[in-house]
Amino acid sequence: MKHFDFIIIGGGIAGLITAFHLKEFKTLLIDEGILNGGSGAAGAFLFPKISKHSSYTNFINDAILESFSFYENIGINTHKNGVLLLPRDEKDIEKFKEYEKYIKLPFEKIKNGFFFKDGGFVEVDEVRKKIEVPFLEGIVKSLKKEKNFWLVNNEFYAKNIILATGYKEFLKIPYINIRPIWGERIEISGIWESDLNIYYHKNCSVAEVGEKLRIGATHKRNCLKCHENIEEANELIKKAKEIIDIKKYKIENIKGGFRAASIDYFPIVGKVIDVYKTLRIQPNIVKGELPKEIKYIEGLYIINGMGGRGFSNAVKCAKMLKNYILNKEDLGKIDTKRLFIKWARKEGEKFLRDFKEN
Numbered sequence: 001m002k003h004f005d006f007i008i009i010g011g012g013i014a015g016l017i018t019a020f021h022l023k024e025f026k027t028l029l030i031d032e033g034i035l036n037g038g039s040g041a042a043g044a045f046l047f048p049k050i051s052k053h054s055s056y057t058n059f060i061n062d063a064i065l066e067s068f069s070f071y072e073n074i075g076i077n078t079h080k081n082g083v084l085l086l087p088r089d090e091k092d093i094e095k096f097k098e099y100e101k102y103i104k105l106p107f108e109k110i111k112n113g114f115f116f117k118d119g120g121f122v123e124v125d126e127v128r129k130k131i132e133v134p135f136l137e138g139i140v141k142s143l144k145k146e147k148n149f150w151l152v153n154n155e156f157y158a159k160n161i162i163l164a165t166g167y168k169e170f171l172k173i174p175y176i177n178i179r180p181i182w183g184e185r186i187e188i189s190g191i192w193e194s195d196l197n198i199y200y201h202k203n204c205s206v207a208e209v210g211e212k213l214r215i216g217a218t219h220k221r222n223c224l225k226c227h228e229n230i231e232e233a234n235e236l237i238k239k240a241k242e243i244i245d246i247k248k249y250k251i252e253n254i255k256g257g258f259r260a261a262s263i264d265y266f267p268i269v270g271k272v273i274d275v276y277k278t279l280r281i282q283p284n285i286v287k288g289e290l291p292k293e294i295k296y297i298e299g300l301y302i303i304n305g306m307g308g309r310g311f312s313n314a315v316k317c318a319k320m321l322k323n324y325i326l327n328k329e330d331l332g333k334i335d336t337k338r339l340f341i342k343w344a345r346k347e348g349e350k351f352l353r354d355f356k357e358n
């Protein structure tokens with residue numbers, strides 16, 4: 001029986017970068033493939049977010065800057081040509097005017113939009129090749145706690161498990177409500193007219209990559225039946241035509257996938273809370289009392305809810321998770337705690353009742 005310090009379940013960008021950060025330990029990443037899930041469908045654009053000043057926007061933009069350094073240090077091309085964020089409609093033009101004073105990153109105003117030199121993308125294939133971690137091809141079907149170890153698939157022991165399973169919730173954790181959002185990335189060949197030294201983002205992201213145009217967007221909530229299809233690809237091209245004059249095109253490939261979003265859009269990172277034990281010692285949490293003590297499931301962690309910014313958020317979140325595990329550094333807004341508190345106030349009473357009855 002093989003023993004590990006960390007087994008990471010899920011080889012999307014969140015699991016991959018987490019495994020990379022924990023390489024100094026005996027670590028194993030398990031999935032059917034690396035960057036095959038939502039991550040495999042991503043345009044993997046790295047670009048700032050604009051909004052009224054908010055902690056969420058700050059988080060996203062810090063993550064963008066960190067991700068450029070992270071990928072570049074490993075020797076991954078970030079194709080940093082800059083991105084032009086364009087307003088979608090008249091209403092957006094007004095909003096953009098309001099947002100201007102909150103923008104902290106350097107920008108230029110172009111065509112009612114904002115051009116950020118800190119905009120680029122990474123190639124999923126290059127990320128897969130250059131971030132090397134110990135990997136096992138397979139699916140985790142069973143996870144049991146035996147004394148101080150987790151037994152994975154009755155085959156491996158691990159002191160710690162990290163769940164990085166994206167929209168597929170391998171373990172149902174009551175307060176973690178992952179919302180799947182479907183989207184597609186397509187590549188077309190053809191004839192178009194535009195200044196494509198830079199990338200664009202409006203209703204979708206558009207970049208010229210080699211001879212092709214890459215277009216990506218995620219948009220359909222809770223559509224588990226969604227699958228790659230030509231109608232949706234044509235819809236994407238329609239959106240891209242609002243940005244670029246595409247005169248002729250042929251769809252070269254379509255890649256669809258789900259990204260995982262949390263209910264408040266912040267990523268979900270940290271140690272998994274033992275809901276029953278925590279509510280038992282302080283039942284008034286369900287009535288709005290703040291938890292004085294949280295009981296955790298020893299050796300069980302999560303990194304999920306990367307949203308539409310997985311290729312930058314995962315860089316920041318994986319580093320924060322490592323610092324949390326090794327140095328108990330605070331996770332702030334991304335800590336699982338905030339979701340637990342919200343859930344407990346709404347569902348905790350019912351949960352305790354049902355738990356006792358069963």
Ligand SMILES: Cc1cc2nc3c(=O)[nH]c(=O)nc-3n(C[C@H](O)[C@H](O)[C@H](O)COP(=O)(O)OP(=O)(O)OC[C@H]3O[C@@H](n4cnc5c(N)ncnc54)[C@H](O)[C@@H]3O)c2cc1C
Binds near residue numbers: 014043046313
């Ligand atoms: C069309 C599209 C376009 C996007 N564009 C961008 C973009 O431009 N920029 C950006 O930053 N982000 C973008 N995103 C979002 C980004 O792709 C996601 O945020 C990111 O991929 C999430 O990574 P993840 O590792 O959390 O999940 P995933 O990539 O979904 O990985 C989860 C993995 O867990 C595995 N898994 C689940 N259960 C088990 C199990 N029991 N055993 C083993 N493995 C298991 C799955 O097989 C999967 O590979 C886009 C997403 C889509 C769909």
